[in-house]
Amino acid sequence: MIGDLSKILGPVHRRDLYRYLNWLIAYAVLQGVAIAFLVPVLAAMMHGDMKRAGYGLLGLALMVVLVAVAHYRQAMKGFALALVVLTTLHDRLGAKLVSLPLGWFSSERVGRLSRSATGGTMLVTNVFAHLLTPVATGILTPATTAVALLYFDWRLGLTVLFAAPLIFLLHNWSSSWIARTELQVDAAGVEASNRVVEFARLQPVLRAFGRTTDGYLPLDEAIEEQRRAGGDHLSATFPRLLVAGLGIHLAFAALLAVGVTLVFAHALDNVELIALLALSARLASPLAEAAARSGQLRMAANDLRRLADIFDQEPLPESGHSMPMSDPGSVAFSEVVFGYRPGEKLINGVSFHVPAGTMTAIVGPSGSGKTTLTKLIMRFHDVDSGSVRMGGSDVRSLTTGDLMAQIAPVMQDVYLFNDTLEANIRIGSPTASQAEVREAARLAGVDDIVERLPFGWRSSVGEGGSALSGGERQRISVARALLKRASIVILDEATAALDAENERHVQNAIRTLKARSTLIVVAHQLSTIRAADQILMLEDGVVVAAGTHRQLQASDPRYCAFWQERNRAQGWRLTGEAVP
Incomplete structure (x- = not known):
């Protein structure tokens, strides 16, 4: 979790984070030492040795001052770090996001990003303000007290040391289970948020089919799953917190039993036992506090990991300056292989050249890789092998600014x-x-x-x-x-769902663009395909045919079949009557 906090704060504030942690550790240890001073003070007072008690009180007073100083320093540094998060986290997230490849921004990741960005700021400040200090002191203060107990009476000290693994196991079991159920709650929350957005966006469709009064089943199911996950989380949390707290009290009971046994065996003075038990009692309170907060801290650690994961994302490698372009406006693929997942070949050995000032139409069945080609030109992703060149230079040798300055995309959505x-x-x-x-x-x-x-x-x-x-x-x-x-315009199905009037305006604009730019068009409209200087036909990520409309009609049966299918699709109305 400390590593995630370091990533979230950034390298500029990393040293401040470790200074805060050092003061937090000092505060917890000094508090344990101050508590240990109670033993000689109480023992001296019970024996009537006021001089020794006075020296002990002086030492205790000195430790209290040191504890107060350490507490103040760690609190101030924690507040300073929380203020850093409040003022810089969104800026740092924004700076990180603009460096990531555009292909990273899937709908699922954007939903996760929205959830992390909105709740992340308060989450991190809550860690500094309410979670780290009680958990750190709840572990380190009792550990320091246990070492002191070992010094005062090794038998009681060993009892505490033997009980420590049980306390740790119960605590780890409890917090791990809580963290796992929190992951389920978070996943259900993200799904419900996505369905709410979907429900809002689909209102025209839902109302058109009268689906507003009976609810929206995917949203209802997501909300029910969120409710169930939240209920499971609550029902699982409290019993495990109780078990973790029970382990602490069992350890104290064992310590008490050992102490009483030693007194009856005349191996320990009863006055010393009372003083040591007073010290041991101070073990239980911070341990119980740590057990209560540890589950929250583990849940916070899950959220911190999701937030830090954004900062872990690697941007596409980019050179400090762009290579000069020898052929502005041209695009070339050379033996390009690409897949969204390892081992996948969605684009398999594609090579073609788009001369500057020409229009190239990319056609093919759904899923053949047409849109993926346009994304590779805009460097949404890097190719697995081969190269994509723009203006004669590999797109990987161009800065993002210079690359996108050459392109004007017009997408369907x-x-x-x-x-x-x-x-x-x-x-x-x-x-x-x-x-x-x-x-x-x-x-x-x-x-x-x-x-x-x-x-x-x-x-x-x-x-x-x-x-x-x-x-x-x-x-x-x-x-x-x-x-x-721009020297290159990419149109991805820009006219696929337009009515006649809008299509006329867009087609007129395309003719203007064709006169001044290189056009690469993912096309379904017959008029657009016919007007292209070059047509590339894709099937299963492979260019199976290339040429002009006239050339392909004369030589390629697959293109002829595609053309006839498109012609039939555009030549019939839904009523089944042919368009004259």
Whole structure:
């Protein structure tokens, strides 16, 4: 857990963390020594030796002062570290996230990230404020007291040492079980959170089919699983905490039995026994506190591990400067092999060249690897073998900034920020003039949208673009690409689900993009495929055919079958009547 805290705080504050831990250890040990001073003081007082008792009290007073100083120092350093977390954790998370490859951001990881980022700050501050100190003192203070007991009477000291493994085993069994059940609670919580978001996003579909009154089964099941996991966690926690506490009291009972036996055997003075039992009683309280908090600490350790795991993620290796591009606007794959998991070959030995200023359409059945090719161009992932070149340079030899400056992606699923219409287009080029923004919008057919919205260019598009239709969001995405004037534009099924009007605007914009950029299009629309300078047909991660539409129709039966299938799909309505 200390290693995870170090990663979360960062290298700048690592030394402060270890200083805090040193003061915490000093506080716990000094507290044990101060408690040990009770034995000679009590023994002297019971024997009536006031001079010896006075010396003992002086020593106890000195130790109390040292304990107070150590307590103050560790508390102040703990508060300082908690303040560091409050003020820097989100910034450090943001800095880490922008260094990670885009392929890392799967929906599952984003859900986990959201949960860790929102609860992580208070979690880490809670560790410093409420958990580490009682657990550390609950272990180290009794350990110091046990060593002192061994010095005062070796037989009672050995009794404590023999009882220590039992206490440790019960404590470890209890906290480990609690930590395991917490993992189940956390997993159920993440699943429930994902289903809530899904339920909100699917409201149009659910309402269309009348599924709002009877509930949403995946959400209901996730909430029920979360309730069950929470109940199991509670029912498992308290009995195990009681067992761990029982072990402590059994150890004290054994110590008492040994002490009484020694008194009856005249091997120990009863006054010394009372003093030593007073010392031993101080073992039970901090141990019980540690046992009560250890389960919470183990649960916190699980959360810390999940948070530290984000900082453990390795960014894609990146050189300090980009290699010069000898052929700007071109893209080339050379014997590329790639899979998302070890041993997998989703892309298997793919080679092709896209000349600058041309349009290449990538076609093929679902799951053949079309979108994966576009992700490799944008370096969402690194290839397992082979190379992907842009402008004549390997994408791995380009900085992320220089690489993405060459690319304008237009995806099927468009996300718009909760800002104005103009601000969402300006993302393509924040420094563009107003005239350039208006021209890009005109070419993408956004003018119609501006006229419809109540505040024109200053209208808010809503969270995720909720104020606009899917086709309108797509037009804004195309306007971004037009404004960016990137040398390479990637369109991943950009027109697959558009109505006739939106498709017309997007197709017009594509023609403008084709005149100024290299286009790589994952295509299903026949008009887009036919207009391409080069068509690559993929099957099972392999390019099985390449050429123009005319060449492939004349020479490749697989492409002919694909073309006929697409033609039939677009030539029939749902009623079964052919379109003239």
